[in-house]
Amino acid sequence: MWWRILMLPCKSNMRPRMRISDRVPEKAVTASVDTAAGCSSLAVDSTGFAGRRHMLRGLSASVAGMALAPFLVASGTAGPERACFRETYRGRRIVVVPDDAGLLGDDASGGWHVTVDGRPLHLMRRVDGSWMTMVDHYQSYPTPLAAARAAVDELGPTAQLGAANGTDGHTDDGGTPNVGQGVEGDHRNGVHA
Amino acid sequence: MVYTRRDVGTLTPAERRRFVAALIEVKRRGEYDEFVRMHIEYFLPDGENGPRTAHMAPSFLPWHRRFVLDMERALRRVDESVTMPYWDWTRDRASTAAPWTEDLLGGTGRRSDRQVMTGPFAYRHGRWTIKEGITDVEYLMRELGRPRDPIALPTALDVENALADPVYDTAPWNSTSAKGFRNKLEGWGRGRGAVSWRNHNRVHRWVGGHMVSGASVNDPVFWLHHAFVDLVWSRWQRRHRNARYLPAKPPGPKDAQHGRIVARHERMPPWDVTPDELEDHSAVYRYV
Numbered sequence: 311m312w313w314r315i316l317m318l319p320c321k322s323n324m325r326p327r328m329r330i331s332d333r334v335p336e337k338a339v340t341a342s343v344d345t346a347a348g349c350s351s352l353a354v355d356s357t358g359f360a361g362r363r364h365m366l367r368g369l370s371a372s373v374a375g376m377a378l379a380p381f382l383v384a385s386g387t388a389g390p391e392r393a394c395f396r397e398t399y400r401g402r403r404i405v406v407v408p409d410d411a412g413l414l415g416d417d418a419s420g421g422w423h424v425t426v427d428g429r430p431l432h433l434m435r436r437v438d439g440s441w442m443t444m445v446d447h448y449q450s451y452p453t454p455l456a457a458a459r460a461a462v463d464e465l466g467p468t469a470q471l472g473a474a475n476g477t478d479g480h481t482d483d484g485g486t487p488n489v490g491q492g493v494e495g496d497h498r499n500g501v502h503a
Numbered sequence: 504m505v506y507t508r509r510d511v512g513t514l515t516p517a518e519r520r521r522f523v524a525a526l527i528e529v530k531r532r533g534e535y536d537e538f539v540r541m542h543i544e545y546f547l548p549d550g551e552n553g554p555r556t557a558h559m560a561p562s563f564l565p566w567h568r569r570f571v572l573d574m575e576r577a578l579r580r581v582d583e584s585v586t587m588p589y590w591d592w593t594r595d596r597a598s599t600a601a602p603w604t605e606d607l608l609g610g611t612g613r614r615s616d617r618q619v620m621t622g623p624f625a626y627r628h629g630r631w632t633i634k635e636g637i638t639d640v641e642y643l644m645r646e647l648g649r650p651r652d653p654i655a656l657p658t659a660l661d662v663e664n665a666l667a668d669p670v671y672d673t674a675p676w677n678s679t680s681a682k683g684f685r686n687k688l689e690g691w692g693r694g695r696g697a698v699s700w701r702n703h704n705r706v707h708r709w710v711g712g713h714m715v716s717g718a719s720v721n722d723p724v725f726w727l728h729h730a731f732v733d734l735v736w737s738r739w740q741r742r743h744r745n746a747r748y749l750p751a752k753p754p755g756p757k758d759a760q761h762g763r764i765v766a767r768h769e770r771m772p773p774w775d776v777t778p779d780e781l782e783d784h785s786a787v788y789r790y791v
């Protein structure tokens with residue numbers, strides 16, 4: 311593999327969590343894991359969607375800052391399976407936040423909230439337990455992180471999540487787009503000219 | 504009057520020009536992006552709650568038949584001579600052949616950002632700005648054959664493997680249905696990676712860029728691809744004369760798919776139409 315994954319256990323109140331040599335090798339993956347307990351303080355946010363976004367952006371920004379921080383070994387126990395996870399993959403900041411209690415609302419799916427460079431990446435489940443995203447929609451992956459990395463692969467070097475018009479693709483109101491009305495008047499017709 | 508849908512490679516230069524012009528006019532009118540939004544809205548994987556109609560479900564084929572028909576109607580309102588061409592990817596397999604020519608859809612994207620630079624849909628012409636994307640990218644993206652990790656288009660044999668199945672679809676009526684024509688053509692295979700993408704799904708992957716995203720409709724090749732998938736369904740119907748759309752009846756209340764898929768005589772959202780009503784297209788169009 312051309313990348314390295316560095317996972318260091320850490321407590322959420324300790325700042326630098328990544329081991330970065332002076333020069334970050336291109337395409338390197340750097341990662342950190344918080345324990346679930348440490349994470350929940352990050353995940354719980356009573357200020358709603360806007361506040362949550364703000365919080366996640368802030369979190370990502372601090373991860374970005376850490377990329378230049380000197381190496382510092384954090385103490386603590388290794389993170390359990392459901393832990394906050396942050397990594398820099400191909401220069402993109404991936405943050406995976408568990409959401410067992412559904413605190414993050416509709417935007418989190420299957421108990422996970424994922425962002426890439428601070429922007430929400432909507433995860434969806436297949437019935438076989440695998441995961442897919444809107445960025446890479448004709449394939450699925452074994453874990454939320456694998457789906458997020460695949461999304462980063464598809465984003466390429468410059469694209470950012472979120473349409474130019476500010477939506478993330480899925481509308482949340484469950485409304486039906488009006489293609490039927492706008493494009494064609496006669497609804498009940500099977501195959502007709 | 505019944506019109507014909509033809510292989511895109513057989514269109515004359517004038518027909519190509521008119522097809523491209525109609526697409527660009529439908530886009531200019533704002534109608535095209537409605538289709539993009541609708542496809543995004545209806546792509547619900549089978550591990551999520553709620554009814555599925557467009558993908559990972561028996562109605563994958565009638566849903567896209569109607570979707571292509573609606574686009575074809577939009578094109579024909581602009582130019583009545585236009586019909587939806589199909590791209591037979593079992594035959595036209597080169598990234599330089601139809602439909603990737605300068606006078607049709609243009610070619611693959613450039614290496615740095617996958618931006619399509621050739622043909623009528625290149626961003627610099629200002630006529631094909633992506634408005635309904637998953638990302639902030641405003642230009643059309645493609646990566647034909649995915650050079651960074653090459654894959655091949657499905658073959659005639661892959662299509663034949665789907666066509667040979669005499670049953671339309673089987674329980675559990677989702678992306679894990681191992682038997683049945685529908686999923687063999689839709690292409691949710693077992694395993695991981697390249698071996699698991701078959702037929703329809705594999706073509707999305709081969710084109711790359713927008714075509715692998717939920718906003719795949721942004722690439723006009725979406726329609727040519729789905730017209731061919733529709734043609735393959737037609738072929739299957741001719742080969743298995745007595746086979747019908749399944750399930751004939753909705754799954755019962757104890758079935759995990761209860762209320763989540765569309766049976767033969769049930770309404771298929773967002774239209775007020777049933778799969779039964781979409782099975783026979785011979786009064787509207789035929790394939791040559």
Ligand SMILES: [Cu+2]
Pocket residue numbers: 703707729
């Ligand atoms: Cu498709």
